[in-house]
Amino acid sequence: MTKWPAPVIRLFLGQLTAEAVLTAADGSDAKTKKGRFCEANFYAGELVLRQGAKDDGVRLIRSAASDCPTTFVEWSVANAELRALGANP
Numbered sequence: 001m002t003k004w005p006a007p008v009i010r011l012f013l014g015q016l017t018a019e020a021v022l023t024a025a026d027g028s029d030a031k032t033k034k035g036r037f038c039e040a041n042f043y044a045g046e047l048v049l050r051q052g053a054k055d056d057g058v059r060l061i062r063s064a065a066s067d068c069p070t071t072f073v074e075w076s077v078a079n080a081e082l083r084a085l086g087a088n089p
Helices: 006-012 018-025 030-050 054-067 073-084
Strands: none
Touching: 006 018, 006 030, 018 030, 030 054, 030 073, 054 073
16 A cells, blocks of 8 residues: 555554655655645644644644645645644644
8 A cells, every 4th residue: 555645544554654654745746746745744743633742733734734735625624723723824
């Protein structure tokens, strides 16, 4: 299970680290790469928030909010999550 978005799923299964998912997000096409980095940052941020690491979670979700294409659902959810956490998007 290596094809995108499998690395994100493997992150939640505990099989990959956030750093490994970001490495897997790196693609040759700039548009694809931007979308994958968006997803990797958002989902890694959600996972570390669940694990109690608020500062790291906010940092990753803030990256998603600033870098995600506005057409991605992760962009709007990242901004909502930051507001809910009392952090600036």
